[in-house]
Amino acid sequence: MRILFVLFCVFVTSLYSAANAQAPVLPTLTARAWVLMDYQTGQILASQEADLKLEPASLTKVMTTYLVAAALKNKSLVPDQKVVISERAWRTYGSRSFLQVGSTSTVEDLLKGMVIQSGNDASVALAEAAAGSEEAFAERMNSEAKRLGLNDTHFLNSSGFFDNAEPRHYSTARDLAKLAAALVRDHPETHAIHAIKEYRSQGILQHNRNRLLWLDPSVDGLKTGHSSAAGYCLISTALRGSQRLIAVVLATPSDAARADDSIKLLNWGYLAFEPVKLFAKDQPVAEIAVFKGAAQSVKIGFKEDFSLSVPKGSASKVTQQLDQRPPLIAPVPAGTELATLTLSVDGKPWGSYPVVALNGVEEGNIFRRFWDWLRLLFL
Numbered sequence: 065m066r067i068l069f070v071l072f073c074v075f076v077t078s079l080y081s082a083a084n085a086q087a088p089v090l091p092t093l094t095a096r097a098w099v100l101m102d103y104q105t106g107q108i109l110a111s112q113e114a115d116l117k118l119e120p121a122s123l124t125k126v127m128t129t130y131l132v133a134a135a136l137k138n139k140s141l142v143p144d145q146k147v148v149i150s151e152r153a154w155r156t157y158g159s160r161s162f163l164q165v166g167s168t169s170t171v172e173d174l175l176k177g178m179v180i181q182s183g184n185d186a187s188v189a190l191a192e193a194a195a196g197s198e199e200a201f202a203e204r205m206n207s208e209a210k211r212l213g214l215n216d217t218h219f220l221n222s223s224g225f226f227d228n229a230e231p232r233h234y235s236t237a238r239d240l241a242k243l244a245a246a247l248v249r250d251h252p253e254t255h256a257i258h259a260i261k262e263y264r265s266q267g268i269l270q271h272n273r274n275r276l277l278w279l280d281p282s283v284d285g286l287k288t289g290h291s292s293a294a295g296y297c298l299i300s301t302a303l304r305g306s307q308r309l310i311a312v313v314l315a316t317p318s319d320a321a322r323a324d325d326s327i328k329l330l331n332w333g334y335l336a337f338e339p340v341k342l343f344a345k346d347q348p349v350a351e352i353a354v355f356k357g358a359a360q361s362v363k364i365g366f367k368e369d370f371s372l373s374v375p376k377g378s379a380s381k382v383t384q385q386l387d388q389r390p391p392l393i394a395p396v397p398a399g400t401e402l403a404t405l406t407l408s409v410d411g412k413p414w415g416s417y418p419v420v421a422l423n424g425v426e427e428g429n430i431f432r433r434f435w436d437w438l439r440l441l442f443l
Contacts, residue, residue, distance in 0.1 A: 082275055082325060085422055087375060088335040090115040091328040096295070096315035098325065101241040102373040103248065103301070103308035107415050109333055109373060114238040117216055118314050122159065122182045123235070123297050124224030126243050127205050128190065132175055133251035135194050141170040141283070146196050147194070152198070153188040158225040158291075161186040162268055174264055175254070182264045182288060184223040191222035201324050212246050229293035237312040244286050244299045244310050258285030259345040272321035275323040282329070286310075296322040302330050306371060307339040337373040340382060342407075347371050349405060349419055355436040357394030357425040364388075364402050364419045374409050386419070387430035398424040 090110055097113035097391045135141040154165035161183030163169060169177075169186075171193060177186035191201035198221055205219040217235040220226075228231065235243075244300040248255045260273045261278070276283040282302040284333065289297035295315035302309055311329040343349060348363040374382060388403040396402070401418040408414055427433070 068290055073152070082197070088332055090336075091332055092100075092327040093313065093328065094316045094321045095313035095325050097237045098311070099237040099241050099314045100314075100329050101245065101310045102337070103310050104339070104371050104373070105243050105415055105417060106240065106242065106245060108241075109309075109337060110329075110340070111237065115216055115236050116314075117234040117236055117337060119224075119230060119233060119291065119294040120235045120314070120420055121224045121294035121297055122184075122390065123287055123289040124219060124233070124298065125178055125187055125289075125339050126240070126247060126287050127208065127219060128187050128222045129175070129179055129254060130155070130200075130243065130251065131201070131204055131208060132171070132194060133247070133254035136171070136254070137251070141171050142287075143170065143192060145171045147171060147174060147189050147193045148184070150192055153185045153192065156188050156223065156225065156287070157227075158182040158184045159273075160184060160304040161265060161270070163189065175420070176257060176260070176263050177265055177270070179193040180272050181259045182262050182273055184225045188221075188439050196294065197251075202257070209239075209243075214242060216440065217243075220397055224289060224294075225291070226293075237314050239316075240299055241310050241312045244301060244312070245288070246306070248301065248310075253286060257293075258281075258287065261440075270357075273319075274298065274300070275319070275334075276302075276326055277380060279323065279327055281328070282426075289333075298322040298326050300326040300330060304334055306341070307334070307337075307373060309333045309373075336375060337377065338376045339371045339380045340374055341369060341371045341379045342382070342384075345371040346422055348422065351401065352388050352392060353390070354396060354425050355391050355393045355440060356428055357396065358428045358432070359425045362396055362402070362425050363422045365422050366417075367420060370417070372407060372414070377410050382414075383408045383411075391443060393436075394425050396421050396425040399421065399423060425428040 077326040097116045099111040099114045100109045108374045149163045159182040161177030163185045174186040191198045195201035209217045217239045273288040282304045286299040313325040350363045368373040385406045400421045404417045406416045
């Protein structure tokens with residue numbers, strides 16, 4: 065009986081502890097600015113000075129990587145293409161891939177040297193190969209930043225290296241998290257290079273500067289940065305189960321501090337939040353009326369599985385509100401944004417996400433168009 069009583073007490077104590085458990089405490093970080101982002105939805109889970117403009121140092125190379133990956137995809141560059149190393153690339157200081165002026169290297173080797181070892185010389189060589197000059201490449205970087213919605217970012221070169229402070233070359237923790245998410249989403253094969261721990265080039269073994277690759281097996285990128293003006297910076301991303309998080313820390317005091325801040329932030333995120341799969345790919349969220357079309361309605365949803373990171377224990381507290389844009393008149397191409405899904409967690413606004421047409425609706429015949437014209441008169 066005594067044993068049963070003890071077990072009963074332990075059981076009751078466990079229930080009480082679970083009921084009164086508090087959410088994990090957000091860690092204290094050394095970074096001047098930082099964000100933790102849910103990759104799937106772009107939701108900022110926690111942040112400090114997310115929109116403060118700071119020099120990004122070699123985090124700049126994430127944009128260079130994005131553009132080179134795009135060039136490889138559209139075949140304006142090919143992996144085995146030979147690139148002659150210019151004097152400008154050779155003379156670039158800071159972290160280097162040890163390229164010699166007048167020598168040749170393939171685009172693939174240069175990309176690995178830039179991503180894994182953070183070679184400034186490789187970055188300049190790739191910019192010249194892609195755009196003819198680094199200045200022209202920087203213009204492409206800024207154009208792409210605008211397209212991706214990086215509203216507080218401006219680039220002057222492909223590497224992020226400058227002899228002195230350069231306040232005209234800047235980004236923010238929020239924009240860099242968006243950029244990292246775009247790279248993972250649009251160019252997964254290039255993102256995979258960021259998980260490589262070491263690489264031999266020119267007979268020299270080069271190590272990835274991202275300490276987290278050795279500390280946490282779920283981390284598969286992304287990029288370190290450092291300069292006297294920028295401090296020590298790191299964009300990191302980890303995938304645990306179906307949940308990917310992206311952490312950005314800017315202006316930390318040391319290499320060890322940026323790694324420590326990042327792992328603390330990622331671990332906190334995985335302890336504090338859980339993924340909730342709301343809709344499968346192509347699963348209808350709703351069906352809305354279409355006027356003057358060959359069909360009278362169209363199904364709307366998401367083109368990829370849609371999951372949301374919510375505070376642990378809040379999965380049952382997610383509520384939805386669909387705001388559509390009537391009246392909808394054919395033709396309606398598949399993939400057109402037709403509505404916004406607004407989500408709340410435990411009564412608090414959590415985010416709004418575009419919902420698209422899962423199928424196209426062509427224009428209807430003349431009788432359907434005329435009949436719906438009459439109907440619209442009375443709406």
